[in-house]
Amino acid sequence: MGISYDEFKDAIQDGARRRQLLNRDGRPFFVLLSQQFSRAELEQLCDTATAIRRLDRHRDGREFLLSILRGHRIMNLFAQPSTRTSQSFMAAAEKLGATVSLVSDLRTSSFAKGESVPDSVRTLSSFFDTIVVRHPDDDFATQAAWALHRSQRPIPVVSAGSGKSQHVTQALLDLYTLRYSFYEHGGVDGKRLVIVGDVARNRAARSLALVLTKFRPGSIHFVSPQDFEPDDELLGYLRRHEIEVEVTNELEGLLRERGRELDAIYMTRLQKEWDAGGEAGQPKASADDLDADDRYVLRSDYRLLIREDCVIMHPLPRINELPESWEDHPGFVVWRQVRNGMWMRASVFATIHGAAGEIRARARRLGLLDTD
Structure with a gap:
């Protein structure tokens, strides 16, 4: 209870202490870091997402899902603009019967009066059962989790994107999409992936790479402008997990040399809004100024350089x-990614509230999931 913020922040970077602080009753409680999950937990999250997706198509299953979080209230506290992510979280909560509130302009909240993060989230915990x-x-999500960890009424905190560092639920839905795409081809293990864009500042790209350390990908190739390559901390973390890593500055050369070997290409935009002086990641540049130059565009003629079953992904928005x-292209799964975000975020809500096992069991009884 008496742990300081600095102690909490340092502790969750350590594997053993991280689980002690971020888990409750043997399951994730605070969802802050892409690397906080074990492989078994990631696979259960994926299985729960599949169960929810299939139950939602079944009349009795849909009614059952609406009972899971009936009476729960979820707050979406979004200080950055993101219609897609906020609506995905709201739809996920509503699939499980929860009610949702959204604050998307902190100028209308007590933050504008100088209220601290701990005071604000502890106030919200009086009215809500989960805060996104x-x-x-x-550090905002970590500060919120620390404040509630040491409070008399701890409730789950789920990060929906933290600065340039982490976008944990995006990584989870991307993993789910890869697992689905490779289901008949041996799963994620052994697959060769390319991540293209501004990896230094793109939290989705970084978070996916961190999640993949729980599996055994054949390799990860990063294609980035030299100034925005993955940093030594990320590369070192991947290599310590025995993942083959390659960094290059041009996409065309990589595809011409090794395109037929690749199993997935994860495109991201260049994060030029940070260069444009945009406050809180909001761009002040025109759309044309945000375009990627040709070295980081997946040109149409590159289709000749890759296999038809190569999976093509993008976390959106794209420019x-x-x-x-x-x-x-047969491997284009971007719109599936979007919908998978709703199923995976519903899985996260079910997991942190202890209902994931019940959901999977109901899906099995209805013949919607493979039996153990």
Whole structure:
């Protein structure tokens, strides 16, 4: 109870203490870090997402899902603009019967009066059962979790994006999409992936790489401008987990040399809004200024360099780096990613509230999941 914020922040970077602080009753409670989950937990999250997806298509299953979090109230506290992510979290909560509130302009909240993060989230915990937070500050979600960890009424905190550092639920839905895509091809293990874009500042790209350390990918290739390559901390973390890593500054050369070997290409936009002086990650540049240059665009003619079953992903929003002409490529799964975000976030809510096992069991009884 008496742990300081600095002690809490340092402790959750250590594997053993991390589980003690972020888990309750043997399951995740605070969802802050892409690397906080074991492989078994990640696979259960994916299985629960599949169970929810299939139950939602079944009349009795849909009614059952609406009972899971009936009476629960979830707060979405979004200090950064993101219609897609906020609506995904809201839809996920509503699939399980919860009610949801959204605060998307902190100028209308007590933060504008100088209220501290601990005081604000402890106030909100009096009215809500879960808080989802998105903020341009890397540490905001961690501060919120620390404040509630030491309070008399701890409730779960789920990060929906923390600065340039972490986007844990995006990583979870991306893993789920990869697992689904490779289901008949041996799963994620052994697959060769390319992550393209501004890895230094793109929290989705970084978070996916961190989640993949719980599996055994064949390799991860990063394609980035030299100034925005993955940092030594991320590369060192991947290599300590025995993942083959390669960094290059041009996409075309990589595809011409090794394109037929690749199993997935994860495109991201260049994060030029941070260069443009945008406060809280909000761009002040025009759309044209945000375009990627040709070295980081997946040009249509590159389809000749990769296999038809190569999975093409993007966390959105996209600018020009993934042309619409790719949408008829057999491996294009971007819109599946979007919908998978709702199923995975519903899985996260069910897991932190202890209902995931019940959901999987109901899906099995209805013949919607494979039996153990």
